[in-house]
Amino acid sequence: MSVKSLALFLDGNxxxxxxxxxxxxxxxxxxxxxxxxxxxxxxxxxxxxxxxxTSTEQSIFERYAPEMVQAAGGASTIVELGAxxxxxxxxxxxxxxxxxxxxxxxxxxxxxxxLEVAENRVRAELPQVAVHPLVMDYTxxxxxLAELSGRKLVLFIGSSIGNFEPMAASALLRRxxxxxxxxxxxxxxxxxxxxxxxxxxxxxxxxxxxxxFNLNVLAxxxxxxxADFVLTQFDHRVLWNERxxxxxxxxxxxxxxxxxxxxxxxxxxxxxxETIHTENSYKFSPIMIESIASxxxxxxxxxxxxxxxxxxxxxxxx
Ligand code: AVI
Numbered sequence: 001m002s003v004k005s006l007a008l009f010l011d012g013n014x015x016x017x018x019x020x021x022x023x024x025x026x027x028x029x030x031x032x033x034x035x036x037x038x039x040x041x042x043x044x045x046x047x048x049x050x051x052x053x054t055s056t057e058q059s060i061f062e063r064y065a066p067e068m069v070q071a072a073g074g075a076s077t078i079v080e081l082g083a084x085x086x087x088x089x090x091x092x093x094x095x096x097x098x099x100x101x102x103x104x105x106x107x108x109x110x111x112x113x114x115l116e117v118a119e120n121r122v123r124a125e126l127p128q129v130a131v132h133p134l135v136m137d138y139t140x141x142x143x144x145l146a147e148l149s150g151r152k153l154v155l156f157i158g159s160s161i162g163n164f165e166p167m168a169a170s171a172l173l174r175r176x177x178x179x180x181x182x183x184x185x186x187x188x189x190x191x192x193x194x195x196x197x198x199x200x201x202x203x204x205x206x207x208x209x210x211x212x213f214n215l216n217v218l219a220x221x222x223x224x225x226x227a228d229f230v231l232t233q234f235d236h237r238v239l240w241n242e243r244x245x246x247x248x249x250x251x252x253x254x255x256x257x258x259x260x261x262x263x264x265x266x267x268x269x270x271x272x273x274e275t276i277h278t279e280n281s282y283k284f285s286p287i288m289i290e291s292i293a294s295x296x297x298x299x300x301x302x303x304x305x306x307x308x309x310x311x312x313x314x315x316x317x318x
Contacts, residue, residue, distance in 0.1 A: 010264075013029075013031075013032070014225070014263075014264060016028075016029045017029075017032075017221065017225065017261070017264065018261075018264050018266065020276075021261070021266075021268050021276070022266070022268070025274075025275060025276075025277055026268075026270075026274070026275065026276045026277070027276060027277040027278070028217055028221075028276055028277075028278050030163055030278060030279040030280070032217050032220055032221075033213060033214075033216065033217055033278075033279070034110070034111065035216075035220050035224075036111075036113065037216050037219070037220075038213060038216045038217070038220070039084070039111055039113075039114060041209060041212055041213040041216060042084075042213060043084075043085065044209050045205070045209055045210055045213060046087075048202075048205045048207065048209060048210075049205075050201040050202050050205045050206070051202050051205065051210075052198065052202060052310060052311075053158065053159055053191050053202065053311065054088070054158070056306050056308075056310050056311040057088060057157060057158065057159075057189050057311050057313065058088055058091075059306055060304050060305065060306055060311060060313050061088055061091040061092065061313070062091060063304075064304045064313075065091040065092050065094070065095035066095040066098065067304070068092065068095065068187060068304065068313070068315065069092060069095045069096045069098075069099055069153070070099065071185075071301060071302050071315050072153040072185045072187070072315060073151060073183060073185065074096075074099045074100055074151070075096070075100075075150075075151040075152055075153035075184070075185070076096075076100045076102060076103055076104060076150050076151060077103075077104045077106065077148055077149075077150045077151065077152045077153070078092065078093065078096060078103060078104070078105050078106070078152075078153050078154075078155065079106045079107075079108060079145060079148070079152060079153070079154045079155065080105070080106070080107045080108065080154075080155040080156075080157070081108050081138045081154065081155065081156045081160070081176075082108070082109055082138060082156070082158070082160045083107030083108060083109050083114070083115065083118050083155075084109060084111070084114045084118070084158075085114050085117040085118050085121065086107050086117075086118035086121060086122065087121075088157060088158070089105070089107070089118075089122075089155065090121070090122070090125060090126070092153075092155065092187075093105060093122065093126055093129055094126065096153075097126065097128060097129065101128070102128075102130070103128070103129045103130070104129070104130045104132065104150070105122060105129050105130070105131050105132070106131075106132050106133070106134055106148070107119070107131070107133050107134070108133075108134045108136050108138050108144075109133075109134075109135065109136075110135065110136070110137050111135075112133075112135045115133035115134075115135060116133075118131075118133065119131045119133050139172060141175065143179070145176070145179040145180070146178075146179035146180075151181075151183055151184060152180060152181070152184040152185075153184070153185055153186075153187065154176065154180070154184070154185070154186045154187070155186075155187050156176075156186060156187070156188050156189070157187065157188070157189035157313065158189055159189050159190050159191035159281070159311070160189075161173075161188060161189075161190060161282075161292070162190065162191055162246075162280075162281050162282040162283065162284070163279065163280065163281060163282075164282075165280070166282070166288075166292065169282075169292050170292050170295040170296050173186075173188075173292060173293070173295075173296030173298065173316075174295070174296040174297060176296070177296050177297050177298055177318050180318035181318065182318060183317075183318070184318045185301065185315055185316060185317050185318065186298065186315070186316040186318070187313055187314070187315055187316075188289075188293075188313070188314045188316055189311065189312075189313050190284040190289055190311070190312050190313075190314065191281070191283055191284065191310070191311055192283060192284055192285070192305075192309060192310055192311060192312055193245060193283045193284065193285050194283070194308075194310050196240045198310075199240055199247055199283065200238055200240060200247075202247075203238040203247050203249060203281070204236065204238040208236075210236065210238075210249075211236035214236045214249050214251060214278055214279075215231050215234060215236065215251065217251075217278055218231055218234060218251065219231060221261065224263070225261050225262070225263040225264060226261075226262035226263045227259060227260065227261040227262065227263075228259060228260050228262075229259050230257075232254075233253065233254050233255055233257060234251045234252060234253055234254065234276075235251070235252045235254055236249070236251065237249070237250040237251070237252045237275065238250075244280075244282075245282060245283050245284070245285070245288065246280045246281060246282045246283060247279075247280070247281040247283065248277065248279070248280055248281075249277075249278045249279040249281075250275040250276060250277050250278060251275060251276045251278060252273060252274070252275045253270035253271065253272060253273065253274045253275070254272065255272050256269075256270065256271055256272050257269075257270050258270070284312070286303075286312075289303075289312065289314055293314070293316050297318075298316035298317065298318065299316065299317045300314055300315070300316060300317075301315040301316065301317045302314075302315045303315070
């Protein structure tokens with residue numbers, strides 16, 4: 001059976017794996033990073049000294065969270081897309097509670113485990129907040145957001161938007177906007193363009209955690225697709241693509257080799273030096289933020305940055 005006809009019979013992830021590994025150049029979808037092991041590695045990445053994104057965004061929340069919730073018009077329902085363990089969200093929830101005595105928090109994530117951690121964290125630290133976790137892939141169409149009553153503030157932080165291609169990012173924001181009511185708002189966190197000397201180590205740290213995170217995608221294919229990738233025969237590679245304004249992560253084959261993906265009944269040849277493109281992480285300029293916001297029909301209300309202008313949190317009004 002040809003790859004094309006085999007793809008017709010496969011579920012979403014399997015089809016993307018098959019198509020990605022039989023294309024040239026080869027690629028794998030970045031969403032495959034986030035199984036239980038990958039999510040735990042990502043939590044470790046956020047604590048690395050080189051990974052400035054989390055600490056920089058946190059510093060902006062520490063300084064401006066009260067201003068942000070005020071500007072969002074005292075929303076009583078706070079939704080967080082891709083919430084993970086909701087570590088950074090506590091600052092926003094605390095600031096919202098100061099304005100509104102009854103806050104409802106809806107963390108949304110594909111990982112039920114991460115949501116359990118988020119729920120326990122909020123219940124322990126802010127028992128006044130009503131937490132309603134929602135296990136859902138927020139990139140898929142859903143009416144869940146539109147059905148929520150009351151004024152909403154949606155958090156889409158951590159520069160998760162940067163892992164989408166610009167067209168897909170605008171489409172996602174457009175869908176999001178259509179499920180918001182007038183007066184609702186969105187807080188969007190974006191990692192900004194900066195010297196490459198700061199960018200590269202953030203994705204190629206000295207402890208090798210990001211390399212493990214990248215290689216885990218092959219370990220996942222071994223586990224879930226009965227593949228036989230030898231992880232030591234692939235190297236973690238990171239490069240800055242100036243023209244596209246993005247960091248790219250790749251896995252480079254160290255030798256000529258053939259990998260069998262038994263569950264898909266396919267063998268993939270790799271030449272020495274050949275790569276699998278695993279992730280793009282776009283870095284933004286103010287103009288890029290304006291463009292994705294206006295393409296999606298949002299208006300920029302206000303923006304907050306750190307002293308170095310390395311990260312921006314923008315309030316978009318529906
Ligand atoms: C989740 N996302 C915003 C991270 C990023 O920085 O693009 C994923 C990541 N990839 C490598 N390190 C972190």
